[in-house]
Amino acid sequence: MKLRTSLIFILICLLIDDFFAFVWPSDFTYAHMSFISHLGFMALMLLVVSQSWLTRILLSFLCGIVTDFFFTQGFPLHTILYTCFGYVCGLLYPWIKDRLLYRTLWVFVLMLLQDIVCFIFFSWTGTLSIPFKQWLYTFGFFSWILNGLLLLGLEYVLGVMDRYTMIRQNRILKMERSRYKKLRFMRK
């Protein structure tokens, strides 16, 4: 997928995250279960997993900085987190590149770790003061289950986009071949 398309796709996913946060706002009294969408993060991981380490770092850094400045107020938390996870996600790529299930599981695990790292950071800075169990019950479980479902949807969408790109490229190749054949014929 082209860079421009990837960036637009990640931006759309971040906007959808914002949409979910608006429609189902989190309960910070921790009385009820809440849902925090990580569609943007998961889309980033899926798109950078097959790239080189430098491209991964740069793309993740860019997405992190956009998230920090335009969607959250916590610079440089997401910048650093996204960069680190972006680098880490490609480490296992040689072993998971042909296995869709393992790739999905790997991104899911990265999403879990990102949530837990955020919790640890906010607890350490004093922003959050609830026990881990309560956080797990009110934010963790419900969010992870729904994000898991969103991840499956994301895989499907990316698969469709990849197939579309492939079909388009094949069509372009075919057209170029037929043009080349015509040229050769005309020369003769």
Added chain:
Amino acid sequence: MKRFTRLQRILLIANIVLLVIGCAMLGLRQNALSNMGYSAWTYIKYGLIDYPLTSLTNVFNDLSNLWHVYEDNQYLNEELAMQKSYKTLYEEERNRNKELEELAELNGTLEDATKITAHVLERDTEAWDQTVTISAGSSQGVQENMIVCTSQGAVGLIEEVQSATSTVRLLTSEDLINDIAISIALEDGTTIEGVLERYDTSHRAYRVSLFDNEATVTQGQEVSTSGRGGNYPSGIYLGQVSDMETNDDAIISTIYVKPVSNISSFNYVTVIGSGRVE
């Protein structure tokens, strides 16, 4: 830079630019320029996401409230329609209650007499002023020729008795089964006696013949049973004198007695006989 691919060069430049702008915005947080940039983005986000979503949510809320309003309206309309029937039911119950209270008061008097309370089961619309069927019969101690009273006074005589019901011949009927002996108490303490013969439709009153032609009877005097003959005690109210008929010698021999006010419409009666039921 030659080590980097074209993609990596673009990303690097974009990152540096964004980092510089972001840090500048953070550093100049109170500055109007940074506020303007932040405000611009906030307004864009508000216009693209927050406001449309809020509007959509409000639309759904309003629609659901509208449905609730519709359901409430339906319910209230039904209640309002029921209200009119509740009112008539209440009026009817109130009237019955009043009738029963008056009947209970009547039952408190005439201690030596037989008193059997009943309610009207049937009253034929074609013979409205002739007969009535009541819910007391021989099993309750009802006997023929007992007098039947409402809360206002006497209205008829028992004509036929079955085990659980009885037929009452009303005093307004054309054919009374028996004449009723009456008496009128005068101011000087004496009484005038007579007999109720029949109902006179032209006068709309009972036609009563007096035994004493020289007695002074005035309009409005109360007429009651005398207890002579018949299966009922004395003192049961029949009506008020409404008119007198004089003969050629200017002697009053016939008077007309207006029936009790509720003879056309009553639901509860007391059957009164002389002596107690054993």
